[in-house]
Amino acid sequence: MDEPQLLKPRYRTMWLGVLAGLASMMLAWTLHRMLAASQRLPGDTVFTDHSDSPMWLLIQLVDLAGGVAAGMAAAHWSQRWSWRAVAGVLAVLVMNGLMETPSSHDGFRMLMSFLASPVGLLLGACYYRHLERTRPEVHVPPVSIDHLQVPDTPYNEAVVVGALCFGYFILGSTIAVFSQGGTQAFSDNSLLAIVVLELMLGACALGVLYARGYPLRTLLPRPSWGGALIGAGLYMLTVGCNVLVTGFASDDLTQPVQRLLEGQRSMSALLLLSLVNGVYEEVFLLAFLQRGLRRLGGSNAVGVVLLVRMLYHTYQGPLGLLSVAFFGLVVGVYYWRSGRLFPVIVAHIVADVSALAS
Structure with missing residues (x-):
């Protein structure tokens, strides 16, 4: 291993954007699991539909906000005006949604739960790319x-x-x-x-x-x-x-x-x-x-x-x-x-x- 550098400038790549987006989404998923666990009794293994509760709606808002943060992070840490990192994070979110246990028996609410994170991701990425087009690229100082x-x-x-x-x-x-x-x-x-x-x-x-x-x-x-x-x-x-x-x-x-x-x-x-x-x-x-x-x-x-x-x-x-x-x-x-x-x-x-x- 080499000696650590005194200054390390920030750089932007597709893979760094994917990692940043997934990292933001991981925080939302952690909070999602904590809120969902609060709805279940200890030792309960039977699926219970809680989609009519305020907590279920709060969980969907957490997923949506996590998606927005993930979209902005992926856009921020990937190349300017590039959508490849956003597409990579979107593919992971879709795969995770397909494998996740449904949170409701109702078809419309199942769709809401499935789309919360991907829609938030696209909203966040579009907003950040819009900001990039309305302002010139600035030099980012190195991180000490x-x-x-x-x-x-x-x-x-x-x-x-x-x-x-x-x-x-x-x-x-x-x-x-x-x-x-x-x-x-x-x-x-x-x-x-x-x-x-x-x-x-x-x-x-x-x-x-x-x-x-x-x-x-x-x-x-x-x-x-x-x-x-x-x-x-x-x-x-x-x-x-x-x-x-x-x-x-x-x-x-x-x-x-x-x-x-x-x-x-x-x-x-x-x-x-x-x-x-x-x-x-x-x-x-x-x-x-x-x-x-x-x-x-x-x-x-x-x-x-x-x-x-x-x-x-x-x-x-x-x-x-x-x-x-x-x-x-x-x-x-x-x-x-x-x-x-x-x-x-x-x-x-x-x-x-x-x-x-x-």
Whole structure:
């Protein structure tokens, strides 16, 4: 791997437009699933027509708005006045609509549900292309990376902070692997306990770094709408990698993950855990550890961080560990090449919300 560049200019291609459009649509699909799940009772496996409820109409509006955002994103990140990226996203939406379980028994409402996302996509793309025709093309300034001129982290400091932030979780995950009872299902209490523990350990780690004169401001990401979109794209890439493997997995491999998701969780606890955990892990794994070990070379720095990430996720079983490996490799390589932390945090938050809301 090469050293990350100081400045990386934004460019526009068809495939980047497709990725941006699908990333926007993935956020809408995640919210769609969360709203649809709120209409079903726990353990309910019988199809129930909720198309006469206000929630069903809200879901259609979410799909329409997601389509508009996807159309604008695909047009924004693809070549000027080109429709190829929009056509690619449209093909994916149509295929997804054909394979999706109908949300109503009524034919007209089924058609509404099928057309919401594609119609929104075309509206968003047409609006953005109209804006392009009414204004001249402007030069887009390069996007700076998050962290510049940060000193290398001494090995003893990396070990101390790494053990402080992740040692407890590695120990607990290892014990869960060899215990007969395994890991208990996630609940509101367990999620809030993780939040409190990560806030305490994070505060201690920052205190250690502050006492050693570490530039703490360099650990902060730079939020941006473009970074959020890239983060959604990173999440989609990891989902694609997982689908290629989990489609052939047996029930024995998926059982540990299913056991974790059997408990009932409130949306507030789920969102709080996802936000805190996403920031906590990526700040100390990537911004501190991987960046601090860059003198070892890209492969070694990414590999060390990937190993640590996998060690405290062993309780998820072989299949869950493989998913974590895919995610860690994708975001590790992206951060090494781009130096941008905020998209990785967004990808982590979306991944946690999607997993815990299922």
